[in-house]
Amino acid sequence: MSTVPTLSSTTSPTATQLVFALTNVYNQFSFKLSVDGSKYKLWKRIFLDMCKGAKVHGHITGKSLLKGDDDENWEAIDSRIKSWFYTTCDANLLHIISSDDCTTKDLWDKLTKFFLNNKMSHMLQLQEQFRNTKKGFSSITEFCHTLKNLVEALADCDSKIDEIELVM
Incomplete structure (x- = not known):
């Protein structure tokens, strides 16, 4: 016991x-x-x-x-x-x-x-994914959520996305 x-x-x-x-x-x-x-x-x-x-x-x-x-x-x-x-x-x-x-x-x-x-390769992969993410048929909420998750993942790799780049 x-x-x-x-x-x-x-x-x-x-x-x-x-x-x-x-x-x-x-x-x-x-x-x-x-x-x-x-x-x-x-x-x-x-x-x-x-x-x-x-x-x-x-x-x-x-x-x-x-x-x-x-x-x-x-x-x-x-x-x-x-x-x-x-x-x-x-x-x-x-x-x-x-x-x-x-x-x-x-x-x-x-x-x-x-x-x-794996930090550098992961960062490069996430940056490419961020730049190539398109809204497509997803809702604006889903699209923004996807971008937010990518920005947070990039921050975890010490790669910051500034607000201007996020808006663009």
């Missing part, structure tokens, strides 16, 4: 208490991070804030280290954080970044490397 540590009102909660008190992580996100990386910056910001709020930021930075082969508390926390990846990332992306016996830091590093290494 597994029990979740309860939070005490008289002392500051521990990382173990906070990490296990944080349930339904997928409710923090209105999307799943996908291979296209269009929401990577937003996902990263939310994920970092969750880790900092649960006092487990060291698991993704590498500052929190396993204290030995029998450090069950560290392993439990690390496994819990990895489950946050599993619920907030698309299955195709998880196949690329995860492996047996990987740690939270491994997942974080592989994810960062995956998106930063």
